[in-house]
Amino acid sequence: MIPLYFKIYQQVKDDISNNVYPANSFLPSENELVAQFHTSRDTIRKALAKLDEEGLIQKRRGKGSQVISHQLRHFPISGLTSFHELKQLQKFQVVTEVPIFERITVTTGTKNITLFPVGTPLFHIVRVRIIDGIHSVIDEDYIRSDVISNLTKDIAQHSIYEYIEKSLNLSVAYAEKTITAQLITNRDRELLVGLPEEENRLIQVESQGYLADTTYFQHTIARHRPDQFQFDEFARRQTT
Amino acid sequence: MIPLYFKIYQQVKDDISNNVYPANSFLPSENELVAQFHTSRDTIRKALAKLDEEGLIQKRRGKGSQVISHQLRHFPISGLTSFHELKQLQKFQVVTEVPIFERITVTTGTKNITLFPVGTPLFHIVRVRIIDGIHSVIDEDYIRSDVISNLTKDIAQHSIYEYIEKSLNLSVAYAEKTITAQLITNRDRELLVGLPEEENRLIQVESQGYLADTTYFQHTIARHRPDQFQFDEFARRQTT
DNA sequence: GAGTGGTCTAGACCACTTG
DNA sequence: AAGTGGTCTAGACCACTCC
Numbered sequence: 001m002i003p004l005y006f007k008i009y010q011q012v013k014d015d016i017s018n019n020v021y022p023a024n025s026f027l028p029s030e031n032e033l034v035a036q037f038h039t040s041r042d043t044i045r046k047a048l049a050k051l052d053e054e055g056l057i058q059k060r061r062g063k064g065s066q067v068i069s070h071q072l073r074h075f076p077i078s079g080l081t082s083f084h085e086l087k088q089l090q091k092f093q094v095v096t097e098v099p100i101f102e103r104i105t106v107t108t109g110t111k112n113i114t115l116f117p118v119g120t121p122l123f124h125i126v127r128v129r130i131i132d133g134i135h136s137v138i139d140e141d142y143i144r145s146d147v148i149s150n151l152t153k154d155i156a157q158h159s160i161y162e163y164i165e166k167s168l169n170l171s172v173a174y175a176e177k178t179i180t181a182q183l184i185t186n187r188d189r190e191l192l193v194g195l196p197e198e199e200n201r202l203i204q205v206e207s208q209g210y211l212a213d214t215t216y217f218q219h220t221i222a223r224h225r226p227d228q229f230q231f232d233e234f235a236r237r238q239t240t
Numbered sequence: 241m242i243p244l245y246f247k248i249y250q251q252v253k254d255d256i257s258n259n260v261y262p263a264n265s266f267l268p269s270e271n272e273l274v275a276q277f278h279t280s281r282d283t284i285r286k287a288l289a290k291l292d293e294e295g296l297i298q299k300r301r302g303k304g305s306q307v308i309s310h311q312l313r314h315f316p317i318s319g320l321t322s323f324h325e326l327k328q329l330q331k332f333q334v335v336t337e338v339p340i341f342e343r344i345t346v347t348t349g350t351k352n353i354t355l356f357p358v359g360t361p362l363f364h365i366v367r368v369r370i371i372d373g374i375h376s377v378i379d380e381d382y383i384r385s386d387v388i389s390n391l392t393k394d395i396a397q398h399s400i401y402e403y404i405e406k407s408l409n410l411s412v413a414y415a416e417k418t419i420t421a422q423l424i425t426n427r428d429r430e431l432l433v434g435l436p437e438e439e440n441r442l443i444q445v446e447s448q449g450y451l452a453d454t455t456y457f458q459h460t461i462a463r464h465r466p467d468q469f470q471f472d473e474f475a476r477r478q479t480t
Numbered sequence: 481g482a483g484t485g486g487t488c489t490a491g492a493c494c495a496c497t498t499g
Numbered sequence: 500a501a502g503t504g505g506t507c508t509a510g511a512c513c514a515c516t517c518c
Binding site for chain 4: 043063
């Protein structure tokens with residue numbers, strides 16, 4: 001069941017992209033929208049709040065809700081969008097190689113790369129993403145195999161997120177990410193064929209993934225070829 | 241006037257940091273909080289929504305609101321926090337040099353670095369941030385001088401954001417940021433004294449800043465020494 | 481003063497989790 | 500069946516913008 005406020009949100013969003021409400025124009029007032037959609041003001045406000053969060057509109061007391069003009073809009077990132085989803089949105093040719101696909105168990109001996117406790121059974125998956133012929137990213141995943149079962153190399157070649165959400169019907173709730181620039185290792189050079197010699201660092205996006213029940217289930221280290229890396233964000237100033 | 245829901249948000253947030261509600265425990269139910277604070281459920285829900293956004297709690301229907309255990313919590317980033325605020329939070333010794341502070345006007349001849357239209361009067365400010373003795377960041381700002389007036393070198397040495405918000409009483413509403421890795425120029429090497437020779441890229445955070453009335457007023461290009469760069473984010477999976 | 485969005489209330493029903 | 504959070508309603512007052 002799709003909530004009413006969500007439908008209204010979608011409707012208005014569509015209207016914005018179809019220039020029914022062009023950039024810099026104002027949406028109808030909340031009261032007018034109440035009349036249009038035959039609903040309560042609170043429901044309208046929830047819909048507008050979502051648009052505000054996403055950076056599509058800017059609300060101002062006493063004035064109204066103004067459509068924000070877009071620069072960055074084409075890249076609907078931030079949030080937890082997965083690699084596969086992202087690249088699909090933008091017609092890139094992507095090939096995924098899976099040089100490592102194995103089951104391991106966390107031991108005291110293991111370099112403590114992950115935050116998983118000793119004894120946790122994991123999938124360890126390394127994937128190389130080749131975008132339009134360029135070896136661009138190394139994705140290294142550690143995923144709890146007691147939570148996400150029956151992963152296969154085939155699934156890894158497509159989208160693990162999609163499998164988790166659509167097939168297992170679990171939902172990835174949130175993640176903590178850290179972006180740094182790390183020195184290139186020999187293994188990096190082996191995997192990222194064609195990486196220019198003068199580069200000495202890769203851009204690393206490390207993230208911890210959690211399910212809705214707050215289970216920590218996934219640790220991913222994505223290492224990007226620096227000239228192929230871009231991260232976009234829409235940020236609202238905290239009123240805190 | 242501070243809204244009630246905001247006070248409740250702060251109260252609960254404090255209680256979380258003071259371990260009144262430890263990690264992984266559940267907050268009192270919304271109905272219980274209604275009784276505790278003698279208010280309506282909607283007000284409680286607004287307070288909890290804010291905590292949810294910030295990644296302090298995870299709400300689950302039928303269960304309750306669970307306190308999320310923190311890894312990354314110490315670094316309350318994401319959003320639009322300025323450099324100065326950030327570094328202050330974490331007791332670093334910061335020195336700021338201001339090698340360039342000038343007024344310019346956008347001309348057709350100008351390399352179109354910024355998105356400002358021709359004729360816009362700007363401050364052009366270059367700052368170098370020296371953190372604990374290490375030349376770490378070059379901040380290059382282009383700020384509309386017809387919007388932000390009376391900027392001085394002295395203000396630039398402290399925090400421009402603080403000046404805008406506290407002295408001009410304007411509010412920075414939102415920004416679009418892009419993170420990339422850019423090749424090092426000769427000017428970069430001159431400004432970032434001590435930058436190791438083997439480095440060939442800096443991490444660039446480019447951002448466009450907008451006021452609450454959607455005026456585009458600031459373009460900043462921050463170039464970070466790669467071994468000094470870190471960007472942390474808490475991201476919720478979009479339900480879109 | 482009229483119109484806007486921001487806060488707050490009190491109540492209702494629903495979907496989900498747990499015993 | 501009882502308790503939880505999620506949605507929705509209808510109304511009130513306030514702070515702000517603009518004329």
